[in-house]
Amino acid sequence: xxxxxxxxxxxxxxxxxxxxxxxxxxxxxxxxxxxxxxxxxxxxxxxxxxxxxxxxxxxxxxxxxxxxxxxxxxxxxxxxxxxxxxxxxxxxxxxxxxxxxxxxxxxxxxxxxxxxxxxxxxxxxxxxxxxxxxxxxxxxxxxxxxxxxxxxxxxxxxxxxxxxxxxxxxxxxxxxxxxxxxxxxxxxxxxxxxxxxxxxxxxxxxxxxxxxxxxxxxxxxxxxxxxxxxxxxxxxxxxxxxxxxxxxxxxxxxxxxxxxxxxxxxxxxxxxxxxxxxxxxxxxxxxxxxxxxxxxxxxxxxxxxxxxxxxxxxxxxxxxxxx
Amino acid sequence: xxxxxxxxxxxxxxxxxxxxxxxxxxxxxxxxxxxxxxxxxxxxxxxxxxxxxxxxxxxxxxxxxxxxxxxxxxxxxxxxxxxxxxxxxxxxxxxxxxxxxxxxxxxxxxxxxxxxxxxxxxxxxxxxxxxxxxxxxxxxxxxxxxxxxxxxxxxxxxxxxxxxxxxxxxxxxxxxxxxxxxxxxxxxxxxxxxxxxxxxxxxxxxxxxxxxxxxxxxxxxxxxxxxxxxxxxxxxxxxxxxxxxxxxxxxxxxxxxxxxxxxxxxxxxxxxxxxxxxxxxxxxxx
Numbered sequence: 375x376x377x378x379x380x381x382x383x384x385x386x387x388x389x390x391x392x393x394x395x396x397x398x399x400x401x402x403x404x405x406x407x408x409x410x411x412x413x414x415x416x417x418x419x420x421x422x423x424x425x426x427x428x429x430x431x432x433x434x435x436x437x438x439x440x441x442x443x444x445x446x447x448x449x450x451x452x453x454x455x456x457x458x459x460x461x462x463x464x465x466x467x468x469x470x471x472x473x474x475x476x477x478x479x480x481x482x483x484x485x486x487x488x489x490x491x492x493x494x495x496x497x498x499x500x501x502x503x504x505x506x507x508x509x510x511x512x513x514x515x516x517x518x519x520x521x522x523x524x525x526x527x528x529x530x531x532x533x534x535x536x537x538x539x540x541x542x543x544x545x546x547x548x549x550x551x552x553x554x555x556x557x558x559x560x561x562x563x564x565x566x567x568x569x570x571x572x573x574x575x576x577x578x579x580x581x582x583x584x585x586x587x588x589x590x591x592x593x594x595x596x597x598x599x600x601x602x603x604x605x606x607x608x609x610x611x612x613x614x615x616x617x618x619x620x621x622x623x624x625x626x627x628x629x630x631x632x633x634x635x636x637x638x639x640x641x642x643x644x645x646x647x648x649x650x651x652x653x654x655x656x657x658x659x660x661x662x663x664x665x666x667x668x669x670x671x672x673x674x675x676x677x678x679x680x681x682x683x684x685x686x687x688x689x690x691x692x693x694x695x696x697x
Numbered sequence: 698x699x700x701x702x703x704x705x706x707x708x709x710x711x712x713x714x715x716x717x718x719x720x721x722x723x724x725x726x727x728x729x730x731x732x733x734x735x736x737x738x739x740x741x742x743x744x745x746x747x748x749x750x751x752x753x754x755x756x757x758x759x760x761x762x763x764x765x766x767x768x769x770x771x772x773x774x775x776x777x778x779x780x781x782x783x784x785x786x787x788x789x790x791x792x793x794x795x796x797x798x799x800x801x802x803x804x805x806x807x808x809x810x811x812x813x814x815x816x817x818x819x820x821x822x823x824x825x826x827x828x829x830x831x832x833x834x835x836x837x838x839x840x841x842x843x844x845x846x847x848x849x850x851x852x853x854x855x856x857x858x859x860x861x862x863x864x865x866x867x868x869x870x871x872x873x874x875x876x877x878x879x880x881x882x883x884x885x886x887x888x889x890x891x892x893x894x895x896x897x898x899x900x901x902x903x904x905x906x907x908x909x910x911x912x913x914x915x916x917x918x919x920x921x922x923x924x925x926x927x928x929x930x931x932x933x934x935x936x937x938x939x940x941x942x943x944x945x946x947x948x949x950x951x952x953x954x955x956x957x958x959x960x961x962x963x964x965x966x967x968x969x970x971x972x973x974x975x976x977x978x979x980x981x982x983x
Contacts, residue, residue, distance in 0.1 A: 377715055428823055440715020449716055451826035452726050462817035462824075466749045478741040479827050481734065523821065530724075 377440040379404040379531050379562040380425060384434030387420050394420045396586035397434065402564060402579075404439075404530070407557055409577030410566040411677075417586040418566040419459065419535055425564070426456045426533045438531060455524030455532040459539065461516040462523070463508065469495060469519050470504040476523050487526075494522040498552070514545030521552065532556060534565040538572060550575055570677055574598070582681055589681045598672060600680050605672070606644045606653060609665040613638035619662050626653045644669060727826070735828040742822075742835025747842065759805055760847035764798040768854040771918060779919060787860040791851060792872065792944035793917030796937055798847040799880040800912055804904040806840050807887030811897040814979075829980040830972075833892075837884055844880035848873045864951030872948035875960060879940045882964035885971035892978040911937045936963035 380402040387395040395417040402408045410418045423429040425436055427447040436443040438450045456462070463472045470491050477487025495501045498518040508516065517537060524532055537553065538546040553576055557563055567573050573580045574594040582590040582597065590597060608623075610616050616633055623631045623642050627649060631642035644650060650669055657664065720726055730738075750757065771790055776783035810833070813819055822832045852860075852869060862869050887904050894900040914928065915937040921929050932938050943960035946952050 377718070426824055428820060437715065439719060441719065446716065446728070448729055448826055449726055451824060453719070453724070454824070456820070456824040458817055458820050460817040460820075462819075462821035464745065464749075464818040465816065466752060467745065471745075471748065475741060475745055476821070476825065479738050479822075479825055479831075481737075 376404060378402055378437075380408075380436070380438055380564060381440075382421075382425065382434065382436040385421060385424055385431060385436060386433035387417075387424055387429060388432050393586050395424065398583065398586070398588050400581060400588070402562065404562045405557065405560065406578040407553060407563045407565065407576045409573035409580040410564065410583055411568070411570065411573045411580050412566075412583035413568055416583045418583050420586075421583065422533050422535050422564065422566055426454055427451055428456070452527070453529055453531055455527075455529040457517075457520045457524045457532070457534045457537060459535045461508075461520045463516070463520055465508045468505050468507060469500050469511075472508075472519065473523060473526065477526050480527050482526070490526055494525060498522045512545075514541050514548070517541065517545075517549060518552070521549075525556075529561070531562045531564070534563060536566055536568070539568070546572075570597075570672065582677065584681070597677065600677070604644045604647060605670050606642045606650050606667070607639060607670060608653075608657065608667045609639045611638075611663040611665045615662055616640060618660070619657060622656050622660055622662070623653055626656050638665070730826070730828040735831060738827045738831035739834040739838060742831050743838040744835075746836045746839030750839065750842070756805075757843065757846065760798060760802050760843045761850060763801065764794055764847045764851040765854050767794045767797060768851055768858070772858060775918060784859040787855050787858060788862070788945065788949045789920070790918065791855040791860055791862075792876075792941050792948060793915075794851050795848055795872075795876045795944060796879070796915070796917050796941045797912045798851060799844050799876050800883060800908055800937070802840065802843045802847055803880055803884040803887050804901070804908055805843075806836060806884045807889075807891035807900045807904055808897050810836060810888055810891035811894060811900045814891070815897070830976045833888055833975055833979055837881060837888065840884060841877055841881060844877045845873070848876055862948045864948045868947050868949070868951035871951075871953075872944040875940065875943055875947060875957065879960065879964050882968035883936075885968050885975055889971045889975040889978065892975050911935060915941060917941050936960070936967065939963050 378401050380400055382398060382400040385395050385398045385400075386393060398417070398421055400408075400421075410421065412418045420429065424431050425438065425443060427443060427450055431444050439453050441449050441453065443450050463469075464475070467475065473491035473494055474487045477490050478484070482490060492501070495504045498521070500515065500519060500522070503511070503515065508519070511519070521534070521537070534553070538549050541549060550572070553563055553565070563576075565572075565576065577594060579593060580591065580597055581588050590600065606623075608619065610619055613636065616638055620631050620633055620640050623640055627642055627644070629643060631640050633640060642653070647669065654664075654667060716726060716728070727734075768791065771794065772783050772786060775790070776786035780786035780789060813836075819832065852862075852873070862872075864872070886907070887900070890900045890903045894903060915932055915935045917937065921932050921938075924932060939956055939959040940963070942956035943954070943958075946954040946956050
């Protein structure tokens, strides 16, 4: 049996009276991307920081590749790379100076750390900007450098805390490619995210965290089945005919759709995207005039609604995480 | 002292945890930080501080402009009143300004450490397999350059104003060395503030509160025989007084006196208390 990359039981972290993490169990098999999904303040970052020796563990225990985190933090630190939510690089140094410093700190000789820095700059497409002060770096470049700094010793386990929060879609895609590449080269990646699509794209297993507890765990497919996949939204020009449209949708999809409060909009869960066409054709044949039609992917809010029976707190889920 | 939780014996029971298995699989893992590694990490981090210092030369204001200003200002204000004329006051004043400038520079150590700790890069230091003392000792080592700069400028200003130290070149160098050692050890007080305070502003507040009594309630600027008895008692136990007296003896007389001994002892005691406190409090942030 292979040793799990991470094995945590009953992890607890208290901040004053608040139990930020309240008994989380995790078993993460090596060689995969494991996603920890949850809204702001759910306890994802705190969980990750405990596993990465950045925070003490108040109760429960954790092992990284079989090594106890609380008892042997120094050994665990040799096995992991950590990329935080805020760039954990020195703003006052250049990219090359940062990488060399971290290499030296981890016992590489002057020449070895210089060579390693150049390797990583090349791999993360930062060579051209290696001598620029970090103040001039874009968010995406900073994240790439941050990730590069975590990989100096090629650690078998890499923790990424919200690696793409605040990045534009193109840079986000590049970061995803880098993470996939990392796993192909044999590392295990544990990442936190508040985006379901990110977890879906990258992770082979996802744990959903809410209010310090794990509320679900499974493959992306299993989780999406919990939510009911995509949904079809159609809006009618004549609100009075909405019930008639709802009847047609139910006949085609075999499931009762919901009507919006103002009754001009019909929303139906759509397990198979191909059926959307059938619904639209049936509506046109019935002579119903549509104002708009769209298919929406399940959102994190819907996952939460399905898993916890309550929506995520506030509208913060799409903003930058602050906790 | 250099690590937090792994103060256990070196031997590992094979079944104790995954370490021995990982080592068997070919991972090059060390159970703890060695002394040599600690030294090399401290120097790497001192190098980082020096680079940062060079790029932010404006932050050297407290060790460049301030000692020059204080030397000139105090010499012309107090010189006549205390010693009859400016030139005879300089042997008394220069060691005092050295102590004042060095203590101010120490304070900046604590404030900068706190600012640094609030940035992401300290998370990186924490997550790296390095000695817990290195992120504190590195900047402390680099700050020796700041104290040296302050000492050179103060003595140069003094020389320009007519200061002719009786201890000669060796005496002045020895005085400079003593003041740098004092700076290094007293800086651990402010480093400790840096690790316990909630913000850089708070560090500044605490530091000011102890900096002023320590420097002004000493013999740095005035002879102590005019002071009321209770104040003289405090001045005599204040380590800064012993440092100032020690530097005076070295620079003016070229003599290694008992005051030098007391100064060194005082500094060793301060470092012996505040260095472990700082490392402990920094490691507890984890």
